[in-house]
Amino acid sequence: TIALKHGAHRIGNRTDADMARWRSLRFGQFIHWGLYAIPAGEWNGKTYNGAAEWIRSWKEMPHEAYDQLYKQFNPVNFNPQQWAAQAKAMGAKYMIITTKHHDGFCLWPSKYSKYTIAASPWKKDLLGPMIDAYNKAGIDVHLYFSIIDWNHPDYRASLKNAADSAAGKRFQVFVKNQLAELLQRYPTVKGFWFDGTWDDSWKNDGAFSDELEQYLQSLHPGLVMGSRLRADEKGARHFDSNGRLMGDYEQGWERKLPATIADVHGNDWEAVMTVPENQWGYHAKWMGHVKTVNEILEMLVKSVSLNGNFVLNFGPKADGTYRTEEQQLAAGIGEWMKVNGVAVYDGAYAGFEKQDWGYYIRKAGTDSVYMVVFNIPVSGSLRVKLPARTALTGVTMLQGNTALTPEWVGRNEYFIHLQNRQTASPVVILLKTEKGENKDKGNVEKAK
Numbered sequence: 284t285i286a287l288k289h290g291a292h293r294i295g296n297r298t299d300a301d302m303a304r305w306r307s308l309r310f311g312q313f314i315h316w317g318l319y320a321i322p323a324g325e326w327n328g329k330t331y332n333g334a335a336e337w338i339r340s341w342k343e344m345p346h347e348a349y350d351q352l353y354k355q356f357n358p359v360n361f362n363p364q365q366w367a368a369q370a371k372a373m374g375a376k377y378m379i380i381t382t383k384h385h386d387g388f389c390l391w392p393s394k395y396s397k398y399t400i401a402a403s404p405w406k407k408d409l410l411g412p413m414i415d416a417y418n419k420a421g422i423d424v425h426l427y428f429s430i431i432d433w434n435h436p437d438y439r440a441s442l443k444n445a446a447d448s449a450a451g452k453r454f455q456v457f458v459k460n461q462l463a464e465l466l467q468r469y470p471t472v473k474g475f476w477f478d479g480t481w482d483d484s485w486k487n488d489g490a491f492s493d494e495l496e497q498y499l500q501s502l503h504p505g506l507v508m509g510s511r512l513r514a515d516e517k518g519a520r521h522f523d524s525n526g527r528l529m530g531d532y533e534q535g536w537e538r539k540l541p542a543t544i545a546d547v548h549g550n551d552w553e554a555v556m557t558v559p560e561n562q563w564g565y566h567a568k569w570m571g572h573v574k575t576v577n578e579i580l581e582m583l584v585k586s587v588s589l590n591g592n593f594v595l596n597f598g599p600k601a602d603g604t605y606r607t608e609e610q611q612l613a614a615g616i617g618e619w620m621k622v623n624g625v626a627v628y629d630g631a632y633a634g635f636e637k638q639d640w641g642y643y644i645r646k647a648g649t650d651s652v653y654m655v656v657f658n659i660p661v662s663g664s665l666r667v668k669l670p671a672r673t674a675l676t677g678v679t680m681l682q683g684n685t686a687l688t689p690e691w692v693g694r695n696e697y698f699i700h701l702q703n704r705q706t707a708s709p710v711v712i713l714l715k716t717e718k719g720e721n722k723d724k725g726n727v728e729k730a731k
């Protein structure tokens with residue numbers, strides 16, 4: 284291995300209570316909210332085809348025009364209790380809010396910047412009421428923070444000369460101050476979700492990112508921070524130059540999921556997902572495919588079956604309300620989670636051989652394994668292959684709490700025959716297992 288001062292400081296996953304809590308929550312809500320919701324992907328009668336929160340980089344949007352938008356930001360319909368109730372009903376157990384996106388606009392009245400909510404007609408802090416409402420609803424809050432800051436005069440994408448380096452130093456102090464300020468103002472937050480760390484100015488100062496991470500941990504022990512913050516001293520990101528994950532979980536799964544357990548290399552990880560193809564902030568016109576409840580449920584279940592967390596993004600409008608599609612999606616997901624969330628929360632990789640009908644999720648640390656069925660075969664028979672020396676002692680259909688009698692086809696293989704092949708939602712079956720062979724288990728019928 285290469286000697287590194289600013290690479291991964293830990294081999295393997297964190298085992299402390301704060302990380303165990305993060306891992307147990309499994310399902311989160313991302314919220315992208317800011318000035319970009321005002322143009323909402325449109326300007327001067329033209330539609331921006333990129334992600335709405337990136338409209339400032341569109342050639343049709345003059346920087347000066349964007350940089351005046353804060354004078355209009357006045358979310359008169361903002362209702363944090365309603366936001367939290369919607370998230371709770373959906374079954375989200377944690378929420379990630381954009382405190383400051385790449386445009387540099389702060390949703391809190393930071394004392395280190397003039398470009399904040401205090402300068403808007405709304406004037407008041409938006410983060411405090413949101414964090415309080417979500418915490419009261421039993422939902423943890425993590426803070427999204429963009430290192431890139433298009434508004435700050437000292438931000439440099441790369442450091443080309445002494446003047447750049449001086450500006451870069453001032454900018455690092457600014458970042459450190461804002462992050463400490465956020466922890467001081469919002470002590471109940473459980474982590475930071477960093478973004479905008481791909482520029483050379485950041486990548487080439489692995490020492491700073493390392494010291495910053497340790498500084499934040501010292502201010503707020505137990506803080507959960509993903510792999511996107513750090514670079515090592517050779518500019519390697521997410522994984523250091525020895526291939527070891529930096530940060531507390533792999534944070535690279537943005538709008539994509541791992542295919543198999545091999546893809547996650549035993550690390551904690553989290554996927555963040557948009558409802559349309561690629562919109563985080565509010566865009567008036569969603570183009571292309573909009574994901575359905577069942578598509579989202581499959582991504583959530585697949586993530587948990589591969590030992591990961593899944594975070595679904597919402598983009599509130601400038602007035603503080605949610606678009607109908609997002610409200611309906613949240614409600615539909617919540618319907619299923621109300622009955623079946625038990626298979627998601629505290630879920631983990633089961634260690635069973637993957638079958639075509641769907642996913643196995645082990646209730647962490649127990650002998651209970653859930654089958655979440657998305658693809659009922661035309662035969663109606665679900666094949667179950669248990670790991671060696673694992674006996675099946677019970678099978679229950681969650682809906683209606685109905686005991687099922689599988690057909691034993693020899694050794695560790697069974698068929699579960701579903702009577703009803705029509706279903707509008709994923710079917711959840713609970714398998715009770717224990718160590719041992721299956722030869723004399725009277726609980727299942729012998730192959731005819």
Ligand SMILES: Cc1ccc([C@@H]2N[C@@H](C)[C@@H](O)[C@H]2O)cc1
Binds near residue numbers: 336537555
């Ligand atoms: C190329 C690219 C840069 C930044 C992003 C940001 N990360 C997401 C979590 C959103 O915040 C998006 O604006 C996405 C793609």
